[in-house]
Amino acid sequence: MKNSLINKYNVAGPRYTSYPTVPYWDNNSFSSKTWKDSLIKSFNESNSSEGLSLYLHLPFCESLCTFCGCNKRITKRHEVESPYITAVLKEWDMYCELFNGKPHIKEIHLGGGTPTFFSTGNLKRLIDGLLRKATLAEGYEFSFEGHPNNTTKDHLQTLYDLGFRRVSFGVQDYNEVVQVAIHRIQPFENVKRVTEEAREIGYTSVSHDIIFGLPFQTIEHVEETIKKTKELMPDRLAFYSYAHVPWIKGNGQRGFKDEDLPTPQTKRRQYELGKELLSEAGFVEIGMDHFALKSDSLYKSIDQQKLHRNFMGYTASKTQAMIGLGVSSISDSWYGFAQNVKGLEEYYHLIDENIIPIYRGHLLNEKDLIIRKHILNLMCQFHTSWDNKELYFEELPEVLERLEEMEADGLMKIQGNNIQVTEKGKPFVRNICMAFDLLLQENMPETQLFSMTI
Ligand SMILES: C[S@@+](CC[C@H](N)C(=O)[O-])C[C@H]1O[C@@H](n2cnc3c(N)ncnc32)[C@H](O)[C@@H]1O
Numbered sequence: 074m075k076n077s078l079i080n081k082y083n084v085a086g087p088r089y090t091s092y093p094t095v096p097y098w099d100n101n102s103f104s105s106k107t108w109k110d111s112l113i114k115s116f117n118e119s120n121s122s123e124g125l126s127l128y129l130h131l132p133f134c135e136s137l138c139t140f141c142g143c144n145k146r147i148t149k150r151h152e153v154e155s156p157y158i159t160a161v162l163k164e165w166d167m168y169c170e171l172f173n174g175k176p177h178i179k180e181i182h183l184g185g186g187t188p189t190f191f192s193t194g195n196l197k198r199l200i201d202g203l204l205r206k207a208t209l210a211e212g213y214e215f216s217f218e219g220h221p222n223n224t225t226k227d228h229l230q231t232l233y234d235l236g237f238r239r240v241s242f243g244v245q246d247y248n249e250v251v252q253v254a255i256h257r258i259q260p261f262e263n264v265k266r267v268t269e270e271a272r273e274i275g276y277t278s279v280s281h282d283i284i285f286g287l288p289f290q291t292i293e294h295v296e297e298t299i300k301k302t303k304e305l306m307p308d309r310l311a312f313y314s315y316a317h318v319p320w321i322k323g324n325g326q327r328g329f330k331d332e333d334l335p336t337p338q339t340k341r342r343q344y345e346l347g348k349e350l351l352s353e354a355g356f357v358e359i360g361m362d363h364f365a366l367k368s369d370s371l372y373k374s375i376d377q378q379k380l381h382r383n384f385m386g387y388t389a390s391k392t393q394a395m396i397g398l399g400v401s402s403i404s405d406s407w408y409g410f411a412q413n414v415k416g417l418e419e420y421y422h423l424i425d426e427n428i429i430p431i432y433r434g435h436l437l438n439e440k441d442l443i444i445r446k447h448i449l450n451l452m453c454q455f456h457t458s459w460d461n462k463e464l465y466f467e468e469l470p471e472v473l474e475r476l477e478e479m480e481a482d483g484l485m486k487i488q489g490n491n492i493q494v495t496e497k498g499k500p501f502v503r504n505i506c507m508a509f510d511l512l513l514q515e516n517m518p519e520t521q522l523f524s525m526t527i
């Protein structure tokens with residue numbers, strides 16, 4: 074790929090797990106009451122047909138990885154597990170009381186932090202407690218994130234028995250120099266063991282997270298990591314671009330210097346080589362950062378036009394409402410977003426006071442909903458189309474101007490009221506979404522809020 078294109082489009086940009094993106098939420102449009110009303114409306118419209126998704130944030134990790142951008146609390150004290158589960162279940166009870174009828178659960182995802190920090194007994198208490206107040210939707214999918222260094226066979230079996238069929242393991246990179254720099258020593262044997270045990274137990278989708286653009290990572294390291302990945306052939310792969318956001322994550326991302334990171338050109342070559350090697354091995358690129366084998370439900374969901382993206386990343390089916398439980402979790406009622414407080418102490422305090430622990434959010438207006446639809450189409454299908462009467466385009470000829478410039482650069486084809494992202498344009502899908510993002514265009518941030526798009 075030409076350097077001029079990389080230089081032109083390597084700008085700070087959102088990853089669009091929501092629209093509007095979190096820094097552009099209008100907290101004035103939002104209150105605890107309006108948020109609850111929007112969730113009840115969504116529940117009434119979609120609970121019996123689609124069901125709800127639940128995201129649970131389990132924030133504890135035993136050791137700090139210095140590249141990590143997640144909300145986590147580092148501790149070796151496992152006494153923290155039980156009070157946390159009790160608080161999350163109480164939060165769930167508060168939500169259940171809002172609804173007229175039992176929630177119908179379509180998806181549960183345990184994220185973190187490290188869900189496998191928790192003992193099997195505590196994880197069972199958590200899932201049993203959630204399901205006590207709910208029924209299960211047809212074709213429900215439960216998934217969790219496991220750390221290969223501490224996921225035991227017992228974890229895999231217990232969660233399987235509770236209905237989990239999908240697991241993703243954090244791999245990042247197999248090279249030792251890179252592993253030392255990111256403070257995450259994790260031999261291939263550990264990943265091999267958990268991948269094989271998950272398969273033996275009967276998990277139908279095993280996923281690995283790998284990252285390019287890490288400190289000291291070379292093109293050869295990426296090649297080697299993908300070679301080893303092919304030995305284990307996960308069903309899905311997240312191939313993330315390292316998001317360097319030290320201004321958000323404080324010292325956590327300062328275990329190495331900026332000069333230790335690959336240049337944008339090397340990073341782009343790492344991505345392109347990775348993509349080539351993965352497609353040779355039968356993986357198909359799904360939306361942004363994700364690859365899947367054709368046998369995996371994520372790939373099948375594209376054919377059926379069901380692929381969806383939310384705060385959990387890509388999912389194989391859409392639910393209108395997603396409730397996030399635990400510190401820092403984000404909930405989405407389709408008409409609004411709400412985020413929980415990030416500090417554990419504040420979280421416990423609000424739960425003790427019987428208050429749903431949200432602290433900020435956004436209610437979507439008519440224009441937000443139109444833009445949200447286009448961004449979701451682009452992120453999930455690399456395609457979108459619009460109606461001539463759609464107010465947004467009539468009012469904003471400059472959106473079309475921005476798109477025409479990208480068409481001239483070969484990133485997309487505009488035909489009538491349709492946009493199709495080209496192969497060349499796929500790595501720039503975040504930039505294409507930015508052309509639609511009215512709030513960002515109207516108010517470009519003066520300091521860097523987002524990671525670079527490349
Ligand atoms: C919560 S962690 C996965 C579970 C478990 N804690 C582990 O580390 O194995 C989620 C994933 O986010 C990705 N991730 C975290 N920080 C990132 C960053 N700064 N840039 C890109 N990906 C990141 C990693 O690939 C990681 O595996």
Ligand code: SF4
Nearest residue numbers: 134137138141143186
């Ligand atoms: S990458 Fe996983 S284990 Fe490491 S600090 Fe982040 S959440 Fe914890």
